[in-house]
Amino acid sequence: MRLPKLRTSVALTALLGLCSMGSFCIWPDPGGNNGPPDPSTACADGEPPAAGAAGLFFSDPKGGATPLAEDAALPIEYGPQGGQHVMVAIRHHTRGGGVWAYRLAFEPEAADPAAPEPDPAAPRRPVLEGSNTVPVNACASGWTETIAPVFLDFRDGGQADAAGEIPAARGVLRIVATPKDAGEKVSAEIPLQIAM
Numbered sequence: 001m002r003l004p005k006l007r008t009s010v011a012l013t014a015l016l017g018l019c020s021m022g023s024f025c026i027w028p029d030p031g032g033n034n035g036p037p038d039p040s041t042a043c044a045d046g047e048p049p050a051a052g053a054a055g056l057f058f059s060d061p062k063g064g065a066t067p068l069a070e071d072a073a074l075p076i077e078y079g080p081q082g083g084q085h086v087m088v089a090i091r092h093h094t095r096g097g098g099v100w101a102y103r104l105a106f107e108p109e110a111a112d113p114a115a116p117e118p119d120p121a122a123p124r125r126p127v128l129e130g131s132n133t134v135p136v137n138a139c140a141s142g143w144t145e146t147i148a149p150v151f152l153d154f155r156d157g158g159q160a161d162a163a164g165e166i167p168a169a170r171g172v173l174r175i176v177a178t179p180k181d182a183g184e185k186v187s188a189e190i191p192l193q194i195a196m
Contacts, residue, residue, distance in 0.1 A: 036079055037087065039148035043139035048093055055093040056177055056186045061147055065091065073168055073193040076152065085149035086130070086194055092177060092186075097140035099180040104150045106130035106194070109170040126158030128169045128194060136177075158196070168193035 046065055049055045058068040074086045090102060108127045118124070130152040138144045150173070158166045174189040 036083065036085065036151065037077075037149050039134045039136075039146060041136055041144060041146045044091070044143040044145045046143050048142075054188060056175065056188045057091055058173060058175070058188065058190050059089045059091050059145070061087045061089040063089075065143075067091075068190060068192070070191050071193060072190075073195045075195050077149075084152045084154075085132075086152065087147055088150055088173060090146045090148070090175060092136075092138060092144045092146070093142065094138045094144065095141055097138050098183075100136045100138050101178045101180070102134045102136055102146065102148065103176045103178070104130075104132045104134065104148065105174045106150050106152065107172050107174065108155065109172070109191075123161035123165070123167050124156070124159035125167045126154060126169045126196065127156040128152045128154060128171065152194070166196040168195045 044065065054067070059065060060068055060072075061074065068089070074088070076084055076086055078084050086106070088104065092100070094100075106128060108129060130150040132148060132150050134146065134148045136144060136146050158169070160166050170191070170193050172189050172191050174187065176185055176187045178185045
């Protein structure tokens, strides 16, 4: 009757042996380079938005206060543990500070039911979905600039053309910003591409 205990102890010893050789378990990188990128937040100068102008919008992740252009292409980034994400920049104007939750989502472009059937030999766009929720300490009475990852999942990896290029994924990037304390949610969205 000692056989099940013996099998368990042998299996545990083998697992520990594989982990110690580094061929089975993933140990943290001593350089601290094994996790997803952390969001960053900074306060920014600038006039408040004019009446009717957006107080929440996506901007260029490389910097700048102007809204990101529709159909802009953001590059996909691959993490050290096999994940993928895009970095997005958000500008948000508030009248007072406070904690906000930014719910980010990338949704694939909806198929046009009136479009003709695609040629099976033509390159096929990848289909991606993504999300992230980021807590943000908003700057008191001003602009808050946040750069955060949107983690992506491939629903379809796409198909390369004759030159080996995979077309960019298309979809809509959305944000819903919710204050921790009482207040109204604000949201924004923009159609964009994710370049492979």
